[in-house]
Amino acid sequence: MAQKKNITLKDIAEDTNFSVTTVSHVINRTRHVDNETRQAVLESIRRLGYKSTATSKKAKNKVPLLGMIVADIREEFFAELIKYTESMVRNRGYNLIFCDSEQDPDKEIDCINLLLEKGIDGLILAPSDVSQTYSLLKEQSLPVVLVDRNTDAENFDFVGIDNFRSTYEAVRQLLKNGRRNIAFIGYSEINYTIKERKAGYKTAMLEAGCFDAGNILQVAYHSSASNRTIYDFIKGIPSIDGVVCGSTIICHEVLGCLNELFPGNQDKVKIITYDENKWYNFLTHKVSAIRTPTVDVANVALELLINKLEAPFEASVPKKIILNYEFISRF
Numbered sequence: 001m002a003q004k005k006n007i008t009l010k011d012i013a014e015d016t017n018f019s020v021t022t023v024s025h026v027i028n029r030t031r032h033v034d035n036e037t038r039q040a041v042l043e044s045i046r047r048l049g050y051k052s053t054a055t056s057k058k059a060k061n062k063v064p065l066l067g068m069i070v071a072d073i074r075e076e077f078f079a080e081l082i083k084y085t086e087s088m089v090r091n092r093g094y095n096l097i098f099c100d101s102e103q104d105p106d107k108e109i110d111c112i113n114l115l116l117e118k119g120i121d122g123l124i125l126a127p128s129d130v131s132q133t134y135s136l137l138k139e140q141s142l143p144v145v146l147v148d149r150n151t152d153a154e155n156f157d158f159v160g161i162d163n164f165r166s167t168y169e170a171v172r173q174l175l176k177n178g179r180r181n182i183a184f185i186g187y188s189e190i191n192y193t194i195k196e197r198k199a200g201y202k203t204a205m206l207e208a209g210c211f212d213a214g215n216i217l218q219v220a221y222h223s224s225a226s227n228r229t230i231y232d233f234i235k236g237i238p239s240i241d242g243v244v245c246g247s248t249i250i251c252h253e254v255l256g257c258l259n260e261l262f263p264g265n266q267d268k269v270k271i272i273t274y275d276e277n278k279w280y281n282f283l284t285h286k287v288s289a290i291r292t293p294t295v296d297v298a299n300v301a302l303e304l305l306i307n308k309l310e311a312p313f314e315a316s317v318p319k320k321i322i323l324n325y326e327f328i329s330r331f
Contacts, residue, residue: 069101293324
């Protein structure tokens with residue numbers, strides 16, 4: 001007599017057309033799954049005669065695992081965000097896995113799939129592409145909190161600063177300082193923060209009657225030629241006296257170009273960038289900065305995510321938390 005086959009999670013997944021991950025969450029109650037999906041999985045379990053194993057029982061007691069994806073670990077903000085989040089997660093008794101998407105939407109999807117395979121219970125995500133809808137995460141019913149970049153406010157919580165307002169007010173400070181030929185240098189507008197910062201710059205310059213579309217440069221994110229592009233751009237603006245940098249990486253390249261173009265004249269072009277960095281105080285060319293409260297972003301994002309994990313059945317409208325930023329002037 002043939003031995004009866006043991007029914008596995010894969011069998012349940014194939015029977016219901018749901019993923020193995022979703023089936024596991026229904027069985028082990030490790031994440032909220034909508035009622036219709038849950039009932040379909042439970043019916044398949046009953047019909048096929050699935051028996052829970054010691055492994056699945058153990059999973060109920062596993063330490064919750066959180067995932068985190070940042071857009072570029074080279075940026076001071078993201079490096080600090082990982083540091084503070086990891087410390088807070090450990091203090092709360094959770095574990096954390098993080099990935100760097102390198103501002104690449106395709107790599108970001110790979111990171112998401114990897115973290116889902118690892119069985120994460122929730123995700124903190126700094127999106128790389130403003131157009132992404134993250135249907136995969138919604139299908140998994142995975143608790144998600146967006147940080148720094150807000151791309152899908154209808155489905156996910158968001159924590160960050162007002163990038164439009166902060167850039168607008170920073171440009172106003174340059175204008176009050178007597179600067180008129182102010183440039184903006186950033187990456188592509190698929191980057192949410194760059195899109196908002198560019199809009200803030202443009203609005204302030206239009207209000208002052210100083211806007212020139214030719215004073216905006218968008219460089220390719222992974223281009224090895226960006227330094228030369230920035231050099232030629234700055235050189236081509238007559239009487240340039242201010243630059244707003246969309247990120248610290250761009251600021252680093254701008255500083256190199258200014259030192260080469262205007263040696264010994266550090267006051268000729270005022271610079272404003274995101275975010276504050278400890279080495280700015282040691283530069284001969286002074287850099288003003290818009291500082292994001294990184295510790296607060298990490299703390300609020302983690303609290304929102306843990307609340308979703310510990311009270312998964314409490315329906316709530318996605319929250320948009322806008323934190324205060326600080327302008328550090330070195331004019």
